[in-house]
Amino acid sequence: MTRVAVATAFGGPEVIAIVDEQLAEPAAGQVLVEVKAIGVNPIDYKLYSGAFGSDVSTLPLHLGNEASGVVVAVGDAAQGRGGPVSVGDEVIVKGVGGVYAEKVLVPAEAVLPKPAELDWESAAGLLGVAGTAFDTLETVGIAAGDTLLVHGAAGGVGSIVVQLARARGARVIGTARAINHDALREYGAEPVEYGPGLIERIRELAPDGIDAAIDAVGTDEAIDVSLELLSDTSRLVTIAAFGRAAKDGFPSVGGANPQSLERRSNAALSLIAQAAAGEFTVTIAKTFPLSDAAKAHAELQSEHPRGKFVLIP
Numbered sequence: 001m002t003r004v005a006v007a008t009a010f011g012g013p014e015v016i017a018i019v020d021e022q023l024a025e026p027a028a029g030q031v032l033v034e035v036k037a038i039g040v041n042p043i044d045y046k047l048y049s050g051a052f053g054s055d056v057s058t059l060p061l062h063l064g065n066e067a068s069g070v071v072v073a074v075g076d077a078a079q080g081r082g083g084p085v086s087v088g089d090e091v092i093v094k095g096v097g098g099v100y101a102e103k104v105l106v107p108a109e110a111v112l113p114k115p116a117e118l119d120w121e122s123a124a125g126l127l128g129v130a131g132t133a134f135d136t137l138e139t140v141g142i143a144a145g146d147t148l149l150v151h152g153a154a155g156g157v158g159s160i161v162v163q164l165a166r167a168r169g170a171r172v173i174g175t176a177r178a179i180n181h182d183a184l185r186e187y188g189a190e191p192v193e194y195g196p197g198l199i200e201r202i203r204e205l206a207p208d209g210i211d212a213a214i215d216a217v218g219t220d221e222a223i224d225v226s227l228e229l230l231s232d233t234s235r236l237v238t239i240a241a242f243g244r245a246a247k248d249g250f251p252s253v254g255g256a257n258p259q260s261l262e263r264r265s266n267a268a269l270s271l272i273a274q275a276a277a278g279e280f281t282v283t284i285a286k287t288f289p290l291s292d293a294a295k296a297h298a299e300l301q302s303e304h305p306r307g308k309f310v311l312i313p
């Protein structure tokens, strides 16, 4: 048996229930992981919000797609992303649904080794934001000498975009609330406040213009300002304004896009190694017990502290 958090209906965080479910022994190619920490991402609540459909036959919805934990049982021929998987291995689980749980039974290929340098919380919250950030940088081809504008630069994804872009030698201008500007400077970005007058503030900082823009928030303001400033719209990418990307003809990336999935999956081991080496940092804002998943989701949907939310079973 395992305790899991599921969405029992479509709606707000109040639809989340904590229930007990049966767990089978691992079959060939499967691994049973005792979960230590779970990364919380906006997609977790968007899935039961109705934004991606509301087919009741999919209920209860099992939530969450990234976690860290310890392998407690393995089936035959359990080959993980870093080689054979054994009982006792400390791992990251990524790319399977339903990890809001005390224990998860997953295909071995969803398991990657967790370096000792990463604590459980950082490991659990790493790959969703870092994979997305890497995907955006590749999509707009960020290289040394570029001036990059990042919208939502203090966010889970945005903060990694900033750090990885700086490591590539780009200059980064990032939008955030004033309270987050010191943190942006620490990540290596020049901060600007979003809101009315944004385009003038950016022009003041970069009179020769910007070369690329990454939207990690999805507002019309972020898209309108980027389109106005960029001559080449192939160098704007969004992770959230999918309607605008389709309408205005610029790229978007997402976990449901096969090219994004492949790119993120191929980069996963190297992103883990870079994080373990301290080349970028995942900021953890808050931890909640798994039983408070609804509270975490409600808070994540309002103005919230900078950094990732993590659930502890």
Ligand SMILES: NC(=O)c1ccc[n+]([C@@H]2O[C@H](COP(=O)([O-])OP(=O)(O)OC[C@H]3O[C@@H](n4cnc5c(N)ncnc54)[C@H](OP(=O)(O)O)[C@@H]3O)[C@@H](O)[C@H]2O)c1
Pocket (backbone or CB within 6 Å): 041, 042, 043, 046, 128, 129, 132, 151, 152, 153, 154, 155, 156, 157, 158, 175, 176, 177, 178, 180, 194, 195, 216, 217, 218, 219, 238, 239, 240, 253, 254, 255, 300, 304, 306, 307
């Ligand atoms: N397509 C993908 O593959 C993918 C992957 C991950 C996430 N996403 C999506 O990307 C978005 C961000 O995800 P996240 O995990 O980074 O969330 P997050 O940690 O909550 O960050 C969002 C950031 O947006 C900023 N923000 C809020 N209102 C803003 C505004 N009006 N203008 C500019 N910035 C504003 C906030 O910064 P301040 O506190 O400074 O206001 C906040 O830090 C979500 O919609 C999520 O669903 C998509």
